[in-house]
Amino acid sequence: MQLAANNRSVAAWLLACCALVFAIVVIGGVTRLTHSGLSIVEWQPVAGALPPLDEAGWQEAFGKYKQTPEYRLVNPGMSLDGFKNIFWWEYVHRLLGRLIGAAFLLPLLWFALRGRIARALTWKFAVIFGLGASQGALGWYMVQSGLVDNPRVSQFRLTAHLGIAFLIYAGMLWIAFDLLFPRASPVSGRLRRFAFALAALIFVMVLSGGLVAGTRAGLAYNTFPLMNGNIVPPEIFSLDPWYLNFFSNMATVQFDHRLIAWLLAFLVPWFWLRVRREAAPGRAKLGAHLLLATLALQIALGIATLLLAVPVPLAAAHQAGALFVFSAALFAAHSLR
Numbered sequence: 009m010q011l012a013a014n015n016r017s018v019a020a021w022l023l024a025c026c027a028l029v030f031a032i033v034v035i036g037g038v039t040r041l042t043h044s045g046l047s048i049v050e051w052q053p054v055a056g057a058l059p060p061l062d063e064a065g066w067q068e069a070f071g072k073y074k075q076t077p078e079y080r081l082v083n084p085g086m087s088l089d090g091f092k093n094i095f096w097w098e099y100v101h102r103l104l105g106r107l108i109g110a111a112f113l114l115p116l117l118w119f120a121l122r123g124r125i126a127r128a129l130t131w132k133f134a135v136i137f138g139l140g141a142s143q144g145a146l147g148w149y150m151v152q153s154g155l156v157d158n159p160r161v162s163q164f165r166l167t168a169h170l171g172i173a174f175l176i177y178a179g180m181l182w183i184a185f186d187l188l189f190p191r192a193s194p195v196s197g198r199l200r201r202f203a204f205a206l207a208a209l210i211f212v213m214v215l216s217g218g219l220v221a222g223t224r225a226g227l228a229y230n231t232f233p234l235m236n237g238n239i240v241p242p243e244i245f246s247l248d249p250w251y252l253n254f255f256s257n258m259a260t261v262q263f264d265h266r267l268i269a270w271l272l273a274f275l276v277p278w279f280w281l282r283v284r285r286e287a288a289p290g291r292a293k294l295g296a297h298l299l300l301a302t303l304a305l306q307i308a309l310g311i312a313t314l315l316l317a318v319p320v321p322l323a324a325a326h327q328a329g330a331l332f333v334f335s336a337a338l339f340a341a342h343s344l345r
Contacts, residue, residue, distance in 0.1 A: 014124045015187040021115045022184040028111055029177045030331055032104045033170070035097070037327035040166070040221060041320045044097035046078045049155060051148040057106060059099050069095065078159035105144055112140060129183065136179045143172050163222020163255065170218040174211060177331065178338060185342040195288055195344050202279055203292075203341035206299070209275070210337050213268040214330050220265050225258035226318045232311050235263065269307055276303045279340075288344065295340030302332045 039045050049072045050056065060066040070091045073079055079086065116133060119125050125133070150165035220226055229235040241259040253260040276299055283296040306329035313322045 018119060018124060019184040019187040021119070022180045022187075025108065025112050026177055026180050026184070028104065028108045029173060029180070030328070032101065032108060033173050033177075033331060034324055034328045035101050035104060036170075036173070037221075038320060038324050039097045039101045041318070041323050042094060042097055043078070043082070044094035045101075045151060045161065046076060046154045046159060047073055047091065047094040047098045048102065048151075049073060049076055051151075053106070053144065056102065059095075066092070076155055076159065077157055078154065082159050102147075105147070109140060109144075112137065132179065132183060136176055139172055139176050139179070143169070143176065146172065160224075161222065163219050166222040167215050167218030170221075171211075171215050174214055174331075174334060178211075178334070181335065181338055182342060185339065189291065189342070191345065195292070196286060199282055199286055199288065200341075200344045202282065203337070203344045206272075206275060206279055207334070207337040207341045209268065209272065210330075210334050213265070213272065214334065216261070216265045216268055217327075217330060219255060219261045223256060223258050223261050225262040225265075226314060226323070228258045229262055230314055230317050232314055235259070235266075269310065272303060273307060276300055283340075291343035292340060295336060295343050298336040299333065299340050302329065302336045305329060306333050 048056070048069070060069050066088060070088055073091060073095075083090070116125070116137070146165065146169050150161050150169050153162040153165055154160055229241065231237070235241045241263060243259040244257065244263060245253050245260070247253045247257050254264065255261070280296045280300045283292050288296075306326065309322060309326040309329050313319070313326045316322060
């Protein structure tokens with residue numbers, strides 16, 4: 009009984025951390041969509057926890073921003089009030105990152121000192137903490153790429169930053185599921201592998217979405233289902249060498265993102281049918297239902313975001329939807345382990 013209570017309390021802490029990561033991913037998306045990510049030009053993990061507190065502080069922060077290529081090339085003549093609008097999004101994003109670090113580390117130490125952390129989980133928590141620590145440095149490394157000449161962050165660094173956030177989220181969510189749910193009755197190995205393959209493919213789609221965001225490919229080819237009248241846009245291999253097209257060509261990046269969406273639109277209903285037909289546990293059936301529903305919603309959000317040329321509310325909802333789909337896939341895969 010005591011072990012079950014310990015497991016529930018540790019799981020509740022992990023789920024709370026997952027909620028915070030969910031929030032920072034969405035706020036990070038809004039920060040990118042509002043072009044706020046380059047408003048804070050220094051990385052100060054401790055001193056940066058406080059925003060400017062008086063007019064002199066605001067003028068100093070604004071003066072530093074005026075030295076950046078984004079101000080000179082994109083926002084010349086921006087007012088202090090305009091700067092404050094973009095500053096607050098980036099500030100909240102960074103502050104939430106600090107909060108997540110504290111929300112993970114402090115309870116972890118408390119649970120460990122009270123002997124509530126199983127030894128088998130020690131290395132898993134160490135990996136998650138290491139990923140979290142590296143995430144802050146990677147975030148600043150990403151911001152630096154937009155402070156030199158081109159006022160746009162590297163799509164590679166942006167995608168890596170997004171991918172690590174999803175990995176941290178997945179690690180905490182999976183451990184929470186382990187603590188809350190016992191192993192189900194055995195199912196076919198093929199169905200289990202199918203579930204894990206879907207979760208992996210959804211993660212790949214998240215990464216492709218990072219490339220779409222980093223190259224601003226969502227602002228091009230705003231038609232559906234064709235891409236400006238073509239199934240395959242003729243510009244898909246316009247860059248040389250050819251492999252750069254998969255990372256830097258807006259046509260190719262958006263085409264790949266659509267292609268994965270079409271693949272999931274076929275595979276997820278197939279998985280749903282397989283789960284229904286086989287002697288899968290009730291949680292697996294629930295997971296399959298959730299996965300099918302969240303994917304349908306996510307595809308609808310993606311199409312609407314594309315057709316309307318990436319309005320901020322819809323695009324932020326689409327980023328949140330990716331986490332919902334990923335969560336449902338992990339839940340389904342875990343129920344079949």
